[in-house]
Amino acid sequence: MTLENIRKEIDALDEQILGLLNQRMSLVEKVIAAKEQKNLQVLDAAREKFILEKIENKIKNPQYAASIQSIYKEIMKQSRDYQEQKRLKE
Template sequence: MTQEARVNNTDPLNLLRNEIDGIDETIIALLEKRMRLAGRIGKVKQLRGIAVQDNSREQQILARIENQNLDPKISASIAAIYSEIFNQSRALQAEKPRKRSPRRKSRIEKIQL
């Protein structure tokens, strides 16, 4: 493919890749939001003394996805992606809250003293 074809917005390959790029941006934003929520859930679980891993909840999510009548060719791929999302969510939830250290004075504050 020539440089001109890559830049050309009417090139079908470039158009499709641009569409994927837009979808990727949306996926990243949604995953970031999901992980923030997972972190908050982890804090609630810690306060309540609940285990991080909840197999029944994970199965419930997978069943909901399965019920969306996805193309069988991609259904297994989506299940594998969600398996990794679950792994990352559990890792985030298992993190211990960091104790805040006493606030250090910034360079600007030190100079002004």
Template structure:
């Protein structure tokens, strides 16, 4: 494979990541609506800790566990932000 083939493969993966990020965000919104209805907090540190531990245990590399946690921290932070914005008036 040459560099343009590798870049095409990266572009395809980026397209898939975009789709997955938005699917995950929608599920976070669904959970946010349930939390709002049940009077639960948006932030659940125990749930986040479990996600990080699960992802580190499943991580085959080459990204190290710290990188995996940082990536998921960002994804989860954006999900929380979206929950707060979209469930505010409910």
């Protein structure tokens, strides 16, 4: 496989990842209102631990584990930061 072809596949996957991240953020938007109704704080450490454990079991190559876990930690951090920013604006 040539570099050009590999990058074409990466670009196609990035399209999918972007679509999913857009969907994830719009669900985070709904989480904000749901948590406010129940008076819950933004951070739910138990939920994040559950997500990270679930992910760990789905990683096919153990060599990717640290990278994928870091990506997920960052996704959840950005999700929390977004929620906090929204709360500050209200």
